[in-house]
Amino acid sequence: xxxxxxxxxxxxxxxxxxxxxxxxxxxxxxxxxxxxxxxxxxxxxxxxxxxxxxxxxxxxxxxxxxxxxxxxxxxxxxxxxxxxxxxxxxxxxxxxxxxxxxxxxxxxxxxxxxxxxxxxxxxxxxxxxxxxxxxxxxxxxxxxxxxxxxxxxxxxxxxxxxxxxxxxxxxxxxxxxxxxxxxxxxxxxxxxxxxxxxxxxxxxxxxxxxxxxxxxxxxxxxxxxxxxxxxxxxxxxxxxxxxxxxxxxxxxxx
Amino acid sequence: xxxxxxxxxxxxxxxxxxxxxxxxxxxxxxxxxxxxxxxxxxxxxxxxxxxxxxxxxxxxxxxxxxxxxxxxxxxxxxxxxxxxxxxxxxxxxxxxxxxxxxxxxxxxxxxxxxxxxxxxxxxxxxxxxxxxxxxxxxxxxxxxxxxxxxxxxxxxxxxxxxxxxxxxxxxxxxxxxxxxxxxxxxxxxxxxxxxxxxxxxx
Numbered sequence: 040x041x042x043x044x045x046x047x048x049x050x051x052x053x054x055x056x057x058x059x060x061x062x063x064x065x066x067x068x069x070x071x072x073x074x075x076x077x078x079x080x081x082x083x084x085x086x087x088x089x090x091x092x093x094x095x096x097x098x099x100x101x102x103x104x105x106x107x108x109x110x111x112x113x114x115x116x117x118x119x120x121x122x123x124x125x126x127x128x129x130x131x132x133x134x135x136x137x138x139x140x141x142x143x144x145x146x147x148x149x150x151x152x153x154x155x156x157x158x159x160x161x162x163x164x165x166x167x168x169x170x171x172x173x174x175x176x177x178x179x180x181x182x183x184x185x186x187x188x189x190x191x192x193x194x195x196x197x198x199x200x201x202x203x204x205x206x207x208x209x210x211x212x213x214x215x216x217x218x219x220x221x222x223x224x225x226x227x228x229x230x231x232x233x234x235x236x237x238x239x240x241x242x243x244x245x246x247x248x249x250x251x252x253x254x255x256x257x258x259x260x261x262x263x264x265x266x267x268x269x270x271x272x273x274x275x276x277x278x279x280x281x282x283x284x285x286x287x288x289x290x291x292x293x
Numbered sequence: 294x295x296x297x298x299x300x301x302x303x304x305x306x307x308x309x310x311x312x313x314x315x316x317x318x319x320x321x322x323x324x325x326x327x328x329x330x331x332x333x334x335x336x337x338x339x340x341x342x343x344x345x346x347x348x349x350x351x352x353x354x355x356x357x358x359x360x361x362x363x364x365x366x367x368x369x370x371x372x373x374x375x376x377x378x379x380x381x382x383x384x385x386x387x388x389x390x391x392x393x394x395x396x397x398x399x400x401x402x403x404x405x406x407x408x409x410x411x412x413x414x415x416x417x418x419x420x421x422x423x424x425x426x427x428x429x430x431x432x433x434x435x436x437x438x439x440x441x442x443x444x445x446x447x448x449x450x451x452x453x454x455x456x457x458x459x460x461x462x463x464x465x466x467x468x469x470x471x472x473x474x475x476x477x478x479x480x481x482x483x484x485x486x487x488x489x490x491x492x493x494x495x
Contacts, residue, residue: 040457041415042436079482084416110310115438115480135306137480160340162412162440205412236414260415290416290436292482 042288043253044084044261045275046117046238047268049074052091054100056269072107078268079112081275082292086112087140087208087263090120091183102134109135119167119208123147128155132163140165140208143181145199146188156203161235166204168196170225171212177225184212193232200233207233208263210240218244221252221262230258238263246273246281253287295319295493296331298358300348302373303339311479311486317493325357333492334358334366338373342382342398342443345373346390355391362393367470367495369427375466375473376443384443394468396448401441405459412442417456417464417476425453425467426495430487437464437474437481437488444475470495 050057055069075086088108090101098121109116118131119140128139139159145151145166156164169184170177170192177192196207209229211222221242230237239252240263249262267273282289297308299321312319319335320327328334336358338345349355362368370378379390382398390398402411416436421428439456445463454465466473472492478485 041413041417041439044415109307111314113307113311113314113479113486114482132304133306135310137304137307162414206414234410236410260410290418293432293435 040288041260042084042290043259043282044238045082045249045278046085046087046261046263047078047083047275048087048089048240048263048265050089050091050265051101051104053097054104057091071104072111074269075108075112078275079114080292082279082290083114083275084290085115085117085261087117087119088136090118092121102130105131105136106134117165119165124151125154125158128159128163132159138163138165138206140167141204142167142169146179146181146190149198149202152199152202152204156205161203161205164204165206165208166196166199167208167210168192168199169210169212172225177228180212184210184215193228196229197232200235204235206236206238208238208240211242214242215240217242218267220244220248223252223255226252226256226259230256236260240264243267243273246278249273249278250281250285250287253282254285294331295333295335296328297321297335297337298328298354299323300345300352300354302345302348303337305337307477307479308335308337308371311489312493315486315490315493317490323352323354325353328354328357328361332366333495334361334368335492336368336370336374336377338371338377340373342373342376342384342390343386343388345377346382346388349377349391359391359393362469362471365470367492368393368472369492370471370473371479372441372475372477375475376445378466378471378473379445379448382443393471394448394451394466394473396445396451396463396466398443398445401444401458401462404446405462409459412440413458413462414440416481417458419454419456419464420461421454422452425465425472427467427472427488427491428453428465429491431484435484437476437478437484439464439476441475445473
């Protein structure tokens with residue numbers, strides 16, 4: 040059976056990992072290449088690199104970092120942030136990305152998903168959505184979760200999959216940073232309307248949160264988190280051993 | 294030297310990088326002279342079977358690959374490159390493959406429970422049906438990374454490993470010097486790299 044994936048997310052700006060990192064035995068703590076290598080050796084199933092630079096110079100540095108990482112780390116890499124055109128897809132895919140995640144770019148240009156899926160295949164196109172509850176409905180937010188687009192999230196996601204998105208990253212703004220667990224209600228609503236993989240993001244604070252996620256929602260395929268991994272609050276090795284004890288299908292390193 | 298055959302299908306960055314990290318000389322090429330001179334061949338591929346088979350035929354690479362493997366030169370097909378080794382595929386119509394391994398490629402949807410997602414994307418554990426030099430560093434139950442919607446059937450005689458995804462799915466095949474992996478060794482961490490290393494030692 041395909042195992043549940045554990046995915047650390049690295050926010051990269053000016054060539055460095057932004058959310059602080061605190062690891063024993065890792066000297067260059069904010070080097071994306073070193074951190075990616077560390078996670079790969081710890082048993083991460085996939086990595087997400089998120090480009091949070093705004094300048095074209097920053098974009099060039101990010102692309103270079105991506106190349107360096109892909110030369111050393113041989114697990115799937117998803118790249119997001121600043122993906123607005125198929126030229127952006129082309130740039131990161133040629134630099135070693137396996138999947139490309141679109142967020143605001145798809146809101147600005149809804150044709151982007153379809154165009155990219157046709158060129159690179161559905162498996163390559165990830166729709167990342169920042170969602171928050173507003174007035175009793177799930178609402179899509181843009182600009183890193185700062186701007187309410189007014190778009191209802193479930194219909195947006197359904198349309199995204201119909202257009203060719205091969206995977207959904209659902210980031211709940213309501214639970215993000217709270218560390219009280221994933222947003223099970225929102226994840227359930229999404230996983231029931233799509234038949235592509237769903238990655239849960241936002242809210243993980245401890246190992247038990249991942250166990251609860253996969254036990255409660257078997258249709259969710261992966262759990263993504265950033266700072267709890269970066270700060271060593273959750274060690275991927277420990278997490279996976281706990282998952283195995285709970286009989287959740289998991290890939291263990293030997 | 295290993296020739297990674299470039300016929301305009303898929304992204305070869307990781308494959309090239311994984312050989313580089315192993316210190317094994319490998320070159321991405323479509324040059325027939327280099328393919329003839331290479332001591333091993335890799336047939337990569339991502340995308341649709343029909344397009345890829347057409348590109349191999351049009352470019353003359355189909356005939357060249359068959360010729361080289363007849364001499365006993367090791368060939369490793371990866372993902373769509375593995376599927377192309379078979380007689381035919383039923384992906385959007387019927388398309389002829391290289392015919393190097395008997396069998397055909399069909400949609401997994403219909404063969405697996407509806408509750409399972411297609412494409413099958415993620416890590417799955419290898420279960421070996423027979424020994425293979427390609428997997429000399431790999432252990433029963435080691436996980437490798439898959440992204441696919443179609444898989445090979447009617448190839449039991451040449452099946453080396455399967456994975457469980459509602460039913461047994463062909464994961465690796467071998468016939469003479471022709472090898473195939475449905476998964477991506479270049480994306481399968483240290484297990485995957487050990488398979489590429491073993492290929493360079495065949």
